[in-house]
Amino acid sequence: MAAKVNVIVFLSVLAFAFAASQTVPIVIWHGMGDSCCNPLSMGSIKKLLEREVKGVYVRSLEIGDGIVEDTENGFLMNANDQISLVCSKLKNDSKLAAGYNSIGFSQGGQFLRAVAQRCPSPPMLNLISVGGQHQGVYGFPKCPGDNATLCNIVRQLLNYGAYVSFVQDHLVQAEYWQDPLNLEEYRKYSVFLADINQEQTVKPSYKENLLKLKNLVLIKFLQDTMVQPRESEWFGFYAPGQTKDILPMNQTKIWTEDRLGLQTLNSSGRLHFLSSDTDHLQFTETWFIENVVNKFLK
Numbered sequence: 001m002a003a004k005v006n007v008i009v010f011l012s013v014l015a016f017a018f019a020a021s022q023t024v025p026i027v028i029w030h031g032m033g034d035s036c037c038n039p040l041s042m043g044s045i046k047k048l049l050e051r052e053v054k055g056v057y058v059r060s061l062e063i064g065d066g067i068v069e070d071t072e073n074g075f076l077m078n079a080n081d082q083i084s085l086v087c088s089k090l091k092n093d094s095k096l097a098a099g100y101n102s103i104g105f106s107q108g109g110q111f112l113r114a115v116a117q118r119c120p121s122p123p124m125l126n127l128i129s130v131g132g133q134h135q136g137v138y139g140f141p142k143c144p145g146d147n148a149t150l151c152n153i154v155r156q157l158l159n160y161g162a163y164v165s166f167v168q169d170h171l172v173q174a175e176y177w178q179d180p181l182n183l184e185e186y187r188k189y190s191v192f193l194a195d196i197n198q199e200q201t202v203k204p205s206y207k208e209n210l211l212k213l214k215n216l217v218l219i220k221f222l223q224d225t226m227v228q229p230r231e232s233e234w235f236g237f238y239a240p241g242q243t244k245d246i247l248p249m250n251q252t253k254i255w256t257e258d259r260l261g262l263q264t265l266n267s268s269g270r271l272h273f274l275s276s277d278t279d280h281l282q283f284t285e286t287w288f289i290e291n292v293v294n295k296f297l298k
């Protein structure tokens with residue numbers, strides 16, 4: 001009897017170890033106004049992933065020490081510094097050495113794309129961008145989170161001038177601000193977005209590294225009232241020189257000049273456009289499990 005129990009225990013330990021070794025870990029990066037561990041947002045996503053993907057290791061990125069600093073850094077810590085920090089955190093995490101999947105929420109989407117382009121090791125396998133602003137934003141209609149002080153700072157600095165070097169160095173939202181009426185300034189002074197979108201010196205490694213992804217999944221919220229323009233979530237943006245007409249991804253230079261390898265990703269079936277007919281980040285668990293977890297994370 002005891003021997004039989006032991007065999008069963010042994011087999012289930014083995015099965016668990018096998019499942020764990022087969023499961024690709026997941027790194028998640030929260031959005032603006034949020035933090036790594038809010039039980040209502042990233043905390044519940046982490047739990048959902050752990051429940052749906054048996055044995056998975058989920059790391060929710062914390063930028064700085066504690067929730068207050070992590071939230072504040074989402075507004076005020078230079079995006080390039082955040083990405084360097086995350087690259088060293090990922091390198092340093094032995095559980096990710098064989099590769100990981102990643103999910104970026106809102107600005108976390110473009111930040112994780114920058115990680116994929118700049119830091120190929122450990123390898124990112126699938127990248128899920130949940131409402132990320134890949135062509136940036138032009139407008140700040142709503143400020144997520146509940147810290148009015150931070151929101152006022154952002155508005156004042158954007159009014160002061162998104163491309164002023166002091167603002168570029170310190171304000172995250174200015175670093176992915178694309179002003180279609182001032183594209184020359186954007187290309188010249190944007191310290192983050194213009195770089196990762198190859199608007200400045202073209203870096204061949206950015207394209208090579210992005211092409212290492214198994215899949216790039218872009219989720220757009222069709223009723224988004226936070227992101228202007230919402231088409232940025234699928235690499236679309238305002239046509240140059242005005243703020244009304246939108247160019248879809250395949251008419252933007254990123255696509256036509258194939259600056260990031262999006263054409264190759266698409267023709268090899270690795271670029272996926274998903275949408276949810278809801279406001280920013282307002283998806284249901286069922287939608288997320290069916291469209292994202294079951295398709296890309298198992």
Ligand SMILES: *[C@@H]1O[C@H](CO)[C@@H](O)[C@H](O)[C@H]1NC(C)=O
Nearest residue numbers: 085087088089090091092093
């Ligand atoms: C790397 O890991 C070590 C040991 O866990 C830790 O002390 C160190 O702070 C980590 N560095 C970074 C950048 O996360």
Ligand SMILES: *[C@@H]1O[C@H](CO)[C@@H](O)[C@H](O)[C@H]1NC(C)=O
Nearest residue numbers: 068071072146147148149150
């Ligand atoms: C709001 O942000 C300010 C500036 O970063 C910070 O000093 C303050 O502690 C924050 N308030 C809350 C409630 O987190």
Ligand SMILES: *[C@@H]1O[C@H](CO)[C@@H](O)[C@H](O)[C@H]1NC(C)=O
Nearest residue numbers: 234248249250251255256273
């Ligand atoms: C661009 O994509 C749209 C669908 O989003 C398609 O209808 C159109 O034919 C494409 N245009 C080009 C030039 O590939």
Ligand SMILES: *[C@@H]1O[C@H](CO)[C@@H](O)[C@H](O)[C@H]1NC(C)=O
Nearest residue numbers: 249250263266267268269271
């Ligand atoms: C992406 O690839 C699909 C399938 O090969 C093709 O039908 C579609 O037109 C491509 N999209 C663009 C924007 O060219």
